[in-house]
Amino acid sequence: MNIRTPRPAATADEALDHPRSLAAFRTVKRLIGGYAAISVLTLGAVYLLRHDTGLVNQTVWIRGGIVALTSLLMLAFAVGASRGRRRAYLRLRIASGVMTVAIAVLVSLPGFLPLWMRVEQGVCGLLLAGVIAVANGKHLRTLFATR
Secondary structure (H helix, E strand, C coil): CCCCCCCCCCCCHHHHHCHHHHHHHHHHHHHHHHHHHHHHHHHHHHCCCCCCCCCHHHHHHHHHHHHHHHHHHHHHHHHHHHHHCCHHHHHHHHHHHHHHHHHHHHHHCCCCCCHHHHHHHHHHHHHCCCCHHHCCHHHHHHHHHCC
16 A cells, blocks of 8 residues: 655745745845945945036935935845745835835936936836836745745
8 A cells, every 4th residue: 555645845944945936036136236236336426426516416415325225225125035034025025116116206206306316216216126026926925925
């Protein structure tokens, strides 16, 4: 008599090590890494251009600092989510959505930001749209729904 025993369900660690999970988190980290790099470089450019009031004003300083800080926070959220932390995954989803909407609104306001920063923010928004697509994809949602 040959009785089959059911295989145990994949543990959380096994699910995190699944090739699809690894690929999804790698993509998210790369997109956010690009977002963080652009944001920090932009803050450096703001500092270097600080004497040109046509290119750098108070709004650019504030926006540049906020974006650089949130990009680093989002990178921490992505790392935490890749380690299986449900709250980090939730924060990643919320922050990426909120930042993308904020970028879209600020870029669309006429005269609010100089053209060069609108372009930079547009690129950041596209990177975050990729994060939204992957983080809200079926695989990661299913992974964290069972945790």
